[in-house]
Amino acid sequence: MDVLGLLIPVSLFLGLVGLAAFFWMLKRGQFEDPEGDAHRILRDDYDDAPKG
Amino acid sequence: MLSLPGIHCAGCISGVERALMATPGVRDARVNLTMKRAAVDADVEVTAEALTQVLERAGYEAHELDPGILATTENDRRGRDLLMRLAVAFFAMMNVMLLSVAVWSGAEGSTRDMMHWISAAIAIPAVIFCGRPFYVSAWSALRVRRLNMDVPITLAILLAVGTSLYETANSGHHAYFDAAIALCFFLLAGRYLDHRTRASARSAAQELAALEVPRALRISAKGEETVSVSELTVGDLVQVKPGGRIPVDGLVTEGQSEIDRALMTGESLPAYAGPGDAVSAGEVNLTGPLTVEVTAAGEDTALHRIADLVAVAEAGRNNYTSLADQAAKLYAPGVHILSVLAAIGWWLYTQDLRISLNIAAAVLIITCPCALGLAVPAVTTAASGKLFRRGLLIKDGTAMERLAEADTVVFDKTGTLTLGAPEPADLDTHSKQSLSIALGLAQASAHPLAEALTSALRKRGVRPARLEAVTERPGYGVEATWKGQTVRLGRASWVGAEAPDVTATFLQIGDAAPETISFTDSLRPGAEEAIAALKAQGKRLILISGDTKGAVSRFADTLGLDEVIAEALPAEKAAYVTDLTAQGAKVLMVGDGLNDTAALAAAHVSISPASALDAARSASDMVLLGRDLSPIADAVTTATQAKKRIHENFTLATIYNVLAVPFAIAGLATPLIAALAMSTSSLTVSLNALRLK
Incomplete structure (x- = not known):
């Protein structure tokens, strides 16, 4: 049972990391254009060098 | 943008x-x-x-696009806010559930207490944060002494958290932290779906409005300048180019032209306008440049007066109560009475406040409208997504329900069933020579009849005749010299012909008798299919138009419409729709012009094409994005299906409640049963909604 003392904080921490990541994505507007992003990955404009 | x-x-x-x-x-x-x-x-x-x-x-x-009209940031912020709360609720629900599984599978004594305390530590802040939209709405309802769906929700959450905290402190067996937070999650999901449907429809509708950037060309001492229409004042001079929409009411001071009044009155024939004639906002200038002195701008224009009619009619329609509101009205008091009765019953029986409060909380949680909160938004999201892919935009939340009830369909003619674009009808009756002269003349003009003639003749492979000295006489027609003879293409009175009751232009070669080239308005694609499908669904179809009797009845015959009303004024159209409503009909109005606007707003539910005037689009509940009319029939079918699904969902939710409530009242409901009932009913309701695709 002692392991619970470790596992519960660990699972909570991982969950919080996920939540924080979601907030960050939301703030950065990464859900503004889901359809466009799905298509953007297919084009080869910036395959050789990233956009400046 | x-x-x-x-x-x-x-x-x-x-x-x-x-x-x-x-x-x-x-x-x-x-x-x-x-x-x-x-x-x-x-x-x-x-x-x-x-x-x-x-x-x-x-x-x-x-x-x-006019970024001022768009201003979607506000909507976005609300959506983002809901999404954030949804994410927090999901995180908290998953963690609390995980801990609860340990309790359900038989943790005892201090382990159970510890699990409960950790759950409380996660759930209480999460519930405070996530439930805010519900608390705010419940509080504002209570302040005006009303009950809405959010009152039992708030009460259930607070009571569940409160009793659970008390139980935990006294190392009791049952804690409902998971139920409280799951409740938040499911209800927020419903809210978010609802918000997204509305926001996307609203932003698309705003986009349509933003397409018409209201600008005018003002002539002042300094020369011409482009100004916003709202800056114009009475007495200003405005230049209206051919093809442009007249921005204000006014008098023509200079120039001659023909103006298209179809959107204002429904007439399909262009009218002549010269110095001294009055023009009103919304009309389209066709042939020559006009200078207009402003007599009324902004709020005083005829366009705005019609918009006022709309506002009045819309206020009447807001009385419609949606299915969700009807359910909430029955539901909210019922749940409260039930849980209070359960609490009183148990208190009388055991004299124990703790048990009776626990029972009351269990009843509230079990009956809580997770499924009800999802039942309507899930279906409307699925249905409006389906219709959006077919090219129909739903602007109003209750439009789908109202569309399902419609039994009478009233169509406008010009611009709705027709494209509002003329097509020459009897070209075969003219000689090759006349046609080639007609093409030579028509090419020189930007008048819609001339343009239609040009494209039709080019399609037939006619070559233009060689003409000299081609000049356009704004308001009359085109004139030229051909082999020493004067040739003219234009209005009846100008070439000395008698004006018929159909749209036509006249060709005169030298001194010969003028030849008539008549036009028919081409049918909107999908119009026949839509009418046939609506007829098959047993709807009563009516055609109402501001156009002349001859044009309207001939048109109705080709489509197989029996009930026809011609030469209707805007107010008559609205009055006719109101009459039908008074006779108990639920009217679906389909129209595009300003003259339809009041009728669109007065009808039970209304649809307008994207080519319609701004005012007409904003008065209607749905907007057809493409040129095709056939989605209308689909929309009716989908709406009927959607309504059926909503009813099914209500039934499903009620069945769950009826099954689970006796357990709760009997004091047999454990947190496990509550969690199971809540999740299964929410899932079934969402899956049932998805069947719509």
């Missing part, structure tokens, strides 16, 4: 962005495929018109 209705793939994104970035002065351009828009960051001297031309050359249809 540009609207790009035609883009659909990765190639389009690259093409548009590359074309925009290559334009000098453009700093950054980004396409949003979901909204079909491009946001451009450019120097001040780069105009939107220049950019649309760049894109049109690159092969993409583009329109300027």
Whole structure:
């Protein structure tokens, strides 16, 4: 049972990391254009060098 | 900000962005495929018109959008806020559930207490944060002494958390932290779906409105300047170019032209306008440039008076109670009474406040409207998504329910069942020579009849005759010299012919008798299918138009419409719709013109095509995005299905409640049973909604 003392904080921490990541994505507007992003990955404009 | 209705793939994104970035002065351009828009960051001297031309050359249809009207940031913030709360609720629910599983599977004593305390530590802050939309709404309802759906929700959450905290402190067996937070999660999911449907419809509707950037060309002492229509005052002189919409009510001071009043009155024949004639806002100038002295601008124009009629009619329609509201009205008091009765019963039986409060909380949680909160939004989201893909935009939340009830369909003619674009009818009766002269003359004019004639004749392979000294006489027609003879194409009175009751133009060669070239308005694609399908569904179909009797009845015959009303004035149209409603009919009005606007607003539910005037679109509940009319029939079918699904969902939710409530009242409901009932009912309701696809 002692392991619970470790596992519960660990699972909570991982969950919080996920939540924080979601907030960050939301703030950065990464859900503004889901359809466009799905298509953007297919084009080869910036395959050789990233956009400046 | 540009609207790009035609883009659909990765190639389009690259093409548009590359074309925009290559334009000098453009700093950054980004396409949003979901909204079909491009946001451009450019120097001040780069105009939107220049950019649309760049894109049109690159092969993409583009329109300027008025960013002032769009102002979607507010909506976005609300959606983002809901999404954030939803994410927190999900996180908390999953963690609390995980801990609860340990309790359900038999943790005892201090382990159970510890699990409960950790659950409380997660759930209480989460519930306070996530439930805020419900608390605010419940409080505002209570303040005006009313009950809404959020009152039992808030009470259930608070009571569940409160009793659970008390139980935990006294190392009791049952804690409902998981139920409280799951409740928040499911209800927030419903709220978010609801918000997204509304927000996307609203932003698309705003986009339609933003397409018409209201500008006018004012002539002042300093010369011509482009100003916003709202800046015009009475007495200003405004230049209206051929093809432009007249921005104000006024008197023509200079120039001669023909104006298209179809959107205002429904007449399909253009009317002549010269110095001294009155024109009103919303009419389209066809042939020659006009200078108009403003007699009324902004709020005083005829256009605005019609908009006022709309406001009055809309206020009447707001009385419609949606299915969800009807359910909430029955539900909210019922649940409270039930839980209070359960609490009183147990208190009388055991004299124990703790048990009776626990029972009351269990009843509230079990009955809580997770499924009810999801039942309607899930179905409307699925249905409106389906219709959006078919090219129909739903602007109003209850439009779908109202559409399902419609039993009478009233159509406008010009611009709705027809494209509002004329087509020459009897070209075969004319000689080759006349046709080639007609083409030579028609080419020189931008009048819609001339343009229609030009394209029809070119399609037939007619070659234009060689003409000299071609001049356009604004308001009359085109004149030229052909082999020494004067040839004319234009109005009846100008060439000395008698005006018929159909749309027509006249060709005169030398002194010969004028030849008539008559036009029919071409049918909107899908109109026949839509009418046939609606007839098959047993709807009563009526055609109502401001056009002349002859034109309307001939048109009705070709479509097989029996009930026809012609020469109707705007107020008569609205009155007719109101009469039908008074007789107990639920009217679906389909129209596009300003003259239809009041009728659109007065009808039970209304649809307008995207080509309709701004005022007509904003008065209607749904907007057809394409040229095709056939989605109307689909929309009715989908709406009927959607309504059926909503009813099914209510039934499902009620069945769950009826099954689970006795357990709760009997004191047998454990947190496990509550969690199971809540999740299964929410899931079944959502899955049932998805069947609509």
